[in-house]
Amino acid sequence: MTLDAAAYDHSASTAVVQVRDLIYDYPTARALFGVSFDIEPGSITALVGPNGAGKTTLLRCLAALETPYSGSVVVDGLNVEEHPRDIHRRLGFLQDFFGLYDDLSVRQCLDHHAAAHGVPWVERPAAVEQSAERLGLADRLDQKAGTLSRGLRQRLAVAQAIIHRPNLLLLDEPASGLDPEARQELSRLLVTLRDEGMTLIVSSHILAELEDYSTHMMIVRDGRVVEHSPLDQAAEAAPVNRLLAVLAQPDPRLAKILHGIDGVSGVMDTEANVGFDFAGDAEARAALLRQLVEAGLPVVEFRPVRLNMQDVYLQRIKNGTGGDGAI
Amino acid sequence: MNPEFRRNLLLELTLHRLVAMPLILLLLYGAAGLIDYGDTVSGIAGFVILILLVAWGSRLAADAVLGEVAGRTWDSQRMSALGPWSMSWGKLAGSTIFVWYGAALSIPAALYGGNADLFELLRLLLVGLFSQVLALFASLAIQRLRPERLRFHVTQAQIVGLVGALILWNLLKWDYTDVVYWYGFAPGNVEFSFLSGLIFTAWCCFGIYRLMRAELQFRCWPVGWAGFTLFCAVYAAGFMPGRISDFVVDTPGGEAILQLLMAHIVIAGLTWLGAFAEPKGFVRLRRWRDTIRSGSPREILSVMPSWTPGLLMALVTGALIVVTALLSDGRYHYAADKYLSAGLGSAGIFSAALLLFLLRDIGIIHFLTMDGRAKRALLSALVYFAALYALLPTILFALDLEDAIPALVPSPMGNSVVVIVPVLLQVAVVGGLIGWRWAKLARAMQSA
Numbered sequence: 001m002t003l004d005a006a007a008y009d010h011s012a013s014t015a016v017v018q019v020r021d022l023i024y025d026y027p028t029a030r031a032l033f034g035v036s037f038d039i040e041p042g043s044i045t046a047l048v049g050p051n052g053a054g055k056t057t058l059l060r061c062l063a064a065l066e067t068p069y070s071g072s073v074v075v076d077g078l079n080v081e082e083h084p085r086d087i088h089r090r091l092g093f094l095q096d097f098f099g100l101y102d103d104l105s106v107r108q109c110l111d112h113h114a115a116a117h118g119v120p121w122v123e124r125p126a127a128v129e130q131s132a133e134r135l136g137l138a139d140r141l142d143q144k145a146g147t148l149s150r151g152l153r154q155r156l157a158v159a160q161a162i163i164h165r166p167n168l169l170l171l172d173e174p175a176s177g178l179d180p181e182a183r184q185e186l187s188r189l190l191v192t193l194r195d196e197g198m199t200l201i202v203s204s205h206i207l208a209e210l211e212d213y214s215t216h217m218m219i220v221r222d223g224r225v226v227e228h229s230p231l232d233q234a235a236e237a238a239p240v241n242r243l244l245a246v247l248a249q250p251d252p253r254l255a256k257i258l259h260g261i262d263g264v265s266g267v268m269d270t271e272a273n274v275g276f277d278f279a280g281d282a283e284a285r286a287a288l289l290r291q292l293v294e295a296g297l298p299v300v301e302f303r304p305v306r307l308n309m310q311d312v313y314l315q316r317i318k319n320g321t322g323g324d325g326a327i
Numbered sequence: 328m329n330p331e332f333r334r335n336l337l338l339e340l341t342l343h344r345l346v347a348m349p350l351i352l353l354l355l356y357g358a359a360g361l362i363d364y365g366d367t368v369s370g371i372a373g374f375v376i377l378i379l380l381v382a383w384g385s386r387l388a389a390d391a392v393l394g395e396v397a398g399r400t401w402d403s404q405r406m407s408a409l410g411p412w413s414m415s416w417g418k419l420a421g422s423t424i425f426v427w428y429g430a431a432l433s434i435p436a437a438l439y440g441g442n443a444d445l446f447e448l449l450r451l452l453l454v455g456l457f458s459q460v461l462a463l464f465a466s467l468a469i470q471r472l473r474p475e476r477l478r479f480h481v482t483q484a485q486i487v488g489l490v491g492a493l494i495l496w497n498l499l500k501w502d503y504t505d506v507v508y509w510y511g512f513a514p515g516n517v518e519f520s521f522l523s524g525l526i527f528t529a530w531c532c533f534g535i536y537r538l539m540r541a542e543l544q545f546r547c548w549p550v551g552w553a554g555f556t557l558f559c560a561v562y563a564a565g566f567m568p569g570r571i572s573d574f575v576v577d578t579p580g581g582e583a584i585l586q587l588l589m590a591h592i593v594i595a596g597l598t599w600l601g602a603f604a605e606p607k608g609f610v611r612l613r614r615w616r617d618t619i620r621s622g623s624p625r626e627i628l629s630v631m632p633s634w635t636p637g638l639l640m641a642l643v644t645g646a647l648i649v650v651t652a653l654l655s656d657g658r659y660h661y662a663a664d665k666y667l668s669a670g671l672g673s674a675g676i677f678s679a680a681l682l683l684f685l686l687r688d689i690g691i692i693h694f695l696t697m698d699g700r701a702k703r704a705l706l707s708a709l710v711y712f713a714a715l716y717a718l719l720p721t722i723l724f725a726l727d728l729e730d731a732i733p734a735l736v737p738s739p740m741g742n743s744v745v746v747i748v749p750v751l752l753q754v755a756v757v758g759g760l761i762g763w764r765w766a767k768l769a770r771a772m773q774s775a
Contacts, residue, residue: 025772027608065405069610085410099399116409
């Protein structure tokens with residue numbers, strides 16, 4: 001479905017973010033090609049794509065940091081170009097490359113961010129304590145930001161981004177620099193924030209982590225949204241199915257036969273247990289099973305395997321175009 | 328309290344600094360007092376205030392935004408909920424609070440002794456404030472112009488602040504007994520120049536506010552620069568005919584033409600400066616074209632280049648000059664000054680030529696900056712302008728081809744063919760070059 005920016009009635013939608021026909025041009029190249037999508041409230045959208053696909057530009061347009069060439073971005077019912085300050089009150093953004101005020105303490109950094117985002121002064125001390133607590137910085141409140149390790153700086157940046165309890169939180173590589181334990185804590189925090197009603201868009205290259213907490217996946221490739229759907233639907237709608245064939249006893253012929261069949265790829269062979277990708281509908285799958293049985297292979301199990309986010313992503317990227325770029 | 332001002336207070340007014348500044352000043356003035364009681368202390372205090380407010384203060388103001396850009400905190404500031412005015416004064420007052428603290432501590436010392444001059448102190452404070460305001464304004468303009476290149480930006484902005492301070496310092500140094508002739512009034516020089524300084528400082532503050540609005544992603548109509556241009560035109564025209572009033576006082580329309588010419592020149596100059604200093608490029612031009620085709624007047628105004636109102640104003644003043652010249656029947660016969668006589672006689676041609684040169688220069692600036700890949704495009708433009716306005720005329724002069732100089736420099740001398748036709752051809756050539764580059768970039772964008 002393609003939506004026209006001028007004709008579309010933004011007020012009729014319940015989406016937290018509504019993007020229509022968004023075009024962004026750099027001086028010598030187009031970065032975003034008429035991107036349109038909605039982000040539902042209370043969702044965590046994993047924004048994925050190759051380097052240079054336009055993810056950061058898209059996030060910056062959503063955050064009212066860049067002016068697009070054309071199209072519209074509406075956050076919480078407010079047009080970003082018309083109400084940039086109101087948007088910033090409702091939005092938190094952690095950039096991939098960020099800076100901190102090194103000479104201020106953690107408490108002062110958080111307090112400044114709360115004040116700059118309109119948190120009333122009576123609520124600020126509690127907001128500082130809570131943000132620091134959530135990011136494991138409670139015992140470092142009086143430490144200068146410049147003396148923090150890279151991981152702790154990342155945590156402070158996340159704490160700053162959420163201190164004013166934004167409705168929409170944009171995170172660009174939030175786990176960068178965090179150790180495994182901190183990453184797990186961050187994942188839990190993002191889920192908690194979502195449960196509290198926040199909507200999140202997270203851009204990251206670590207797909208396994210995104211899968212832990214994301215509800216939706218948006219794939220951006222060459223400045224276009226090639227996939228945007230709930231994670232389970234994305235797996236089901238994948239153009240290629242991952243199938244698992246299990247034999248009663250190991251048989252080296254299985255892999256050989258599979259390699260010779262059209263539509264089969266990505267064969268992972270353990271002789272008795274072979275996983276592979278197959279581009280075909282249910283009838284084609286039945287024909288494939290028949291072919292294996294007729295070849296004398298002792299097939300005891302033949303079933304589709306649920307694709308994970310990385311599988312879906314790689315398939316979409318390999319196949320080039322995906323959907324129509326909109327949901 | 329303004330969060331930005333408060334953040335700066337935390338950074339600038341540390342306990343160590345609060346204690347160190349008065350101690351050092353006490354030692355300095357104490358030593359001066361021991362050497363020579365009275366005037367020396369006052370003189371040194373004045374010098375300290377000047378150094379603190381102008382030299383150091385302009386540096387701090389220039390670094391207020393650019394330091395954040397370098398430290399990657401500027402985007403986070405842009406994403407705060409602070410409005411442009413809060414951000415502007417928070418940065419200006421906050422970043423320079425320490426030098427104002429030092430200056431405030433020095434005021435008693437500056438007023439100490441027999442020759443203490445309150446106006447001299449006010450002059451110091453105004454020049455200091457102006458240098459800081461101008462440095463912050465320049466830093467924002469530079470940041471918007473070349474956000475990708477950070478080298479020497481702070482120094483460049485500070486130099487602008489220092490040059491502005493030097494000019495204002497000299498303007499404010501006029502003789503107490505002298506008067507200014509301005510639109511028939513004759514106010515005292517000191518009062519007039521001080522008030523002018525205050526007004527230009529206020530305009531600079533307004534400029535900071537406008538640039539901050541743009542940085543914070545507010546829609547910006549080009550009214551700020553247009554308003555300043557109009558103010559400067561009216562302000563400068565008031566000084567005409569000034570000292571040459573004796574020559575034109577009996578000439579019908581002579582005074583009006585001189586005032587309009589002054590306004591026309593000021594408008595052309597500031598429009599040129601606006602075109603040079605604002606962000607440019609193919610994307611911006613194309614967006615402007617597209618909004619003209621399909622957008623609302625509001626959208627058109629929000630992407631309109633700042634030079635367009637200036638160009639319109641120059642067109643209006645040029646037309647007024649032509650009409651006034653025609654109405655006054657071209658009766659200019661001043662034996663005392665043949666150049667002035669000739670200049671007034673061809674004021675219409677001169678104003679048209681100036682307009683065309685302005686158009687050509689704006690075209691050259693856009694031609695060189697359209698391609699975003701071009702490095703140092705603005706520096707190239709300056710080199711070309713230096714060649715066109717200085718080098719080539721000098722060569723023509725050396726070759727005894729003075730009559731051809733109006734083809735390269737707007738001149739009140741010469742006939743309309745020599746003055747208008749060459750610059751008209753240059754405008755056509757530059758227009759053709761822009762069209763060629765536009766088509767090339769449009770093709771590249773489509774194939775990207």
